[in-house]
Amino acid sequence: xxxxLVVDDSRVVRKVARRIIxxxxxxCEEAEDGVFAVAACQKAMPDAILLDWNMPNxxxxxxxxxxxxxxxxxxxKVVFCTTENDMSFIQxxxxxxxxxxxxKPFDGEIVATKFSQIGLI
Amino acid sequence: MKTVDFDVYKNMLYEKSGxxxxxxxxxxxxxxxxxxxxxxxxxxxxxxxxKLRGIPDKQLVEDIVDAMTTNxxxxxxxxxxxxxxxxxxxxxxxxxxxxxxxxxxxxxxCSSGQEPYTLAxxxxxxxxxxxxxxxxxxxxxxxxxxxxxxxxxxxSQFEVQRGMPIMMLVKYFTQTGDTWTIKDDIKxxxxxxxxxxxxxxxxxxxxDCIFCRNVLxxxxxxxxxxxxxxxSKRLAKHGTLFLGGAETVLGITNSFxxxxxxxxxxxxxxxxxxxx
Numbered sequence: 001x002x003x004x005l006v007v008d009d010s011r012v013v014r015k016v017a018r019r020i021i022x023x024x025x026x027x028c029e030e031a032e033d034g035v036f037a038v039a040a041c042q043k044a045m046p047d048a049i050l051l052d053w054n055m056p057n058x059x060x061x062x063x064x065x066x067x068x069x070x071x072x073x074x075x076x077k078v079v080f081c082t083t084e085n086d087m088s089f090i091q092x093x094x095x096x097x098x099x100x101x102x103x104k105p106f107d108g109e110i111v112a113t114k115f116s117q118i119g120l121i
Numbered sequence: 122m123k124t125v126d127f128d129v130y131k132n133m134l135y136e137k138s139g140x141x142x143x144x145x146x147x148x149x150x151x152x153x154x155x156x157x158x159x160x161x162x163x164x165x166x167x168x169x170x171x172k173l174r175g176i177p178d179k180q181l182v183e184d185i186v187d188a189m190t191t192n193x194x195x196x197x198x199x200x201x202x203x204x205x206x207x208x209x210x211x212x213x214x215x216x217x218x219x220x221x222x223x224x225x226x227x228x229x230x231c232s233s234g235q236e237p238y239t240l241a242x243x244x245x246x247x248x249x250x251x252x253x254x255x256x257x258x259x260x261x262x263x264x265x266x267x268x269x270x271x272x273x274x275x276x277s278q279f280e281v282q283r284g285m286p287i288m289m290l291v292k293y294f295t296q297t298g299d300t301w302t303i304k305d306d307i308k309x310x311x312x313x314x315x316x317x318x319x320x321x322x323x324x325x326x327x328x329d330c331i332f333c334r335n336v337l338x339x340x341x342x343x344x345x346x347x348x349x350x351x352x353s354k355r356l357a358k359h360g361t362l363f364l365g366g367a368e369t370v371l372g373i374t375n376s377f378x379x380x381x382x383x384x385x386x387x388x389x390x391x392x393x394x395x396x397x
Contacts, residue, residue, distance in 0.1 A: 086296070
């Protein structure tokens with residue numbers, strides 16, 4: 001079973017995302033900011049990461065930049081999932097090594113399409 | 122809605138567009154025609170039905186047909202047809218016509234433009250590999266309103282998210298707030314034209330590939346057959362027809378046969394089997 005880490009400071013969003021991702025056949029872990037996400041990745045590198053941008057302590061983009069320098073950190077497919085919908089944010093995410101980008105609000109179909117296009121399902 | 126009233130719409134839609142509506146879809150009439158009623162300042166459905174008896178206003182009829190025939194679409198819808206276009210269709214055309222040919226494609230019910238633009242983007246993405254090939258994309262739809270939308274190439278955040286990979290969004294669109302507009306060099310690759318599939322198709326010449334996905338489902342069997350027979354005359358011998366996943370030619374026409382092992386892909390019934 002493939003694994004996915006959902007990183008979002010909103011418990012509601014994590015719950016919605018978890019349900020979608022489990023339906024796609026993934027096991028799911030949650031982290032409430034970038035710091036917790038780093039810890040989770042040090043413990044076990046997931047196959048996929050669904051990543052919010054704005055979070056306390058460590059933002060999504062800071063986390064992604066750190067992740068890509070970690071041992072094995074180039075492996076996970078990272079999909080941003082954020083209310084930040086400006087082209088400049090998207091470009092910055094791609095530069096930092098994001099594989100896909102979802103602009104909130106999102107639904108199961110969007111997540112499934114994006115996961116499929118980057119070869120996760 | 123009373124049966125006699127329903128029949129007014131049923132007959133009019135069939136005559137004008139070939140669209141078949143059954144009584145179990147009568148709820149669609151009310152929901153889809155609500156904007157038309159508002160636009161024309163008509164108090165309710167009963168009043169609208171009255172207006173349609175006798176000799177109705179041409180523009181009103183057109184608005185109703187528009188509202189009832191517009192259907193959902195998305196970029197890279199189903200993905201597979203576009204992969205097959207790249208991996209099967211283009212090589213087959215090159216084999217038949219040589220390396221510096223023009224490949225003509227018809228998107229036969231293009232709706233708000235996602236399908237022809239996806240094809241244009243596919244061509245851009247493969248530009249290096251396909252240098253020397255000239256592509257012509259004709260995109261037609263019954264609805265003038267939806268064609269205007271297609272020509273403008275403006276999409277909401279929700280629409281672009283459904284199917285468009287983020288790298289391509291960044292490459293081929295410009296952003297104004299929540300609106301994403303397809304860039305001019307992609308727009309210029311597509312020619313849009315208002316066209317009813319029930320009309321003669323001789324004006325269009327010959328295509329190497331026809332996309333007619335998820336539109337035949339709205340017609341009855343004899344009408345489907347007529348449309349497919351006309352299309353077969355517009356498709357080159359080596360040509361390919363794409364239908365929607367839920368559509369088939371079986372029992373409808375003898376002009377086409379499915380391409381073995383390729384769902385939704387059809388060729389002329391007398392076409393030789395593809396070289397393995």
